[in-house]
Amino acid sequence: MPDTPHNSPDEALLGTALQMVDVWSxxxxxxxxxxxxxxxTQENALxxxxxxRLLNPAPL
Structure with a gap:
């Protein structure tokens, strides 16, 4: 498996999705x-x- 940067788009998307699942719960x-x-559906809502979240990220 190739090395990927820690801030890759895939990682950002996955992290955001996990946060949204937490928000949903x-x-x-x-x-x-x-x-x-x-x-x-829940999938569409998520x-x-x-x-x-991706288009309007929270300030750090």
Missing amino acids: RLSPEKQALLLKRFG AALVTT
Whole structure:
């Protein structure tokens, strides 16, 4: 397996996705239901959360 930089795009995407799964698990059932209604599936809702995070990252 080739060496990859620690800040590779793949690593950033995976890290962001794991953070969003954590965020999802901390959402209230009502908020989860609202997101599911809007996006149809948990996968779509998580994809929207990840996209939002990647396009608008939190300040350090």
